[in-house]
Amino acid sequence: MKTLKVAEEHWPAPPENLSERSKSLWQALVGTRVRSLGRIALFTAGLEALDRADAARGVVEAEGLMVKTLTTGVAHVHPAVKIERESRAQFCHIWAALGLGFDPRIDGRGDP
Numbered sequence: 001m002k003t004l005k006v007a008e009e010h011w012p013a014p015p016e017n018l019s020e021r022s023k024s025l026w027q028a029l030v031g032t033r034v035r036s037l038g039r040i041a042l043f044t045a046g047l048e049a050l051d052r053a054d055a056a057r058g059v060v061e062a063e064g065l066m067v068k069t070l071t072t073g074v075a076h077v078h079p080a081v082k083i084e085r086e087s088r089a090q091f092c093h094i095w096a097a098l099g100l101g102f103d104p105r106i107d108g109r110g111d112p
Contacts, residue, residue: 011031015044022048026044029100042097042098046098049090053087056080
């Protein structure tokens with residue numbers, strides 16, 4: 001099976017919908033550790049999940065961890081907590097699937 005790769009001189013720019021942090025990750029990794037079209041597509045989905053998690057975290061920070069229902073006044077965990085948790089899990093899963101976790105060849109041995 002042949003892997004489709006993007007020609008080096010044609011690395012795509014980061015998608016406009018990504019945050020500045022995700023755009024920085026894109027620029028650092030696309031062309032070095034993320035090169036094929038399939039990896040770029042998966043990497044993009046991972047960065048979008050990371051941005052979604054960060055946005056949900058912002059909502060929780062602004063509105064609080066708990067919310068009360070209008071009808072009964074019972075306190076519940078803010079729905080954005082679930083969005084953050086699931087989006088971070090999705091990001092971590094994609095990151096690991098792409099082999100972008102800790103790499104001693106790149107990151108050093110990791111010894112204190």
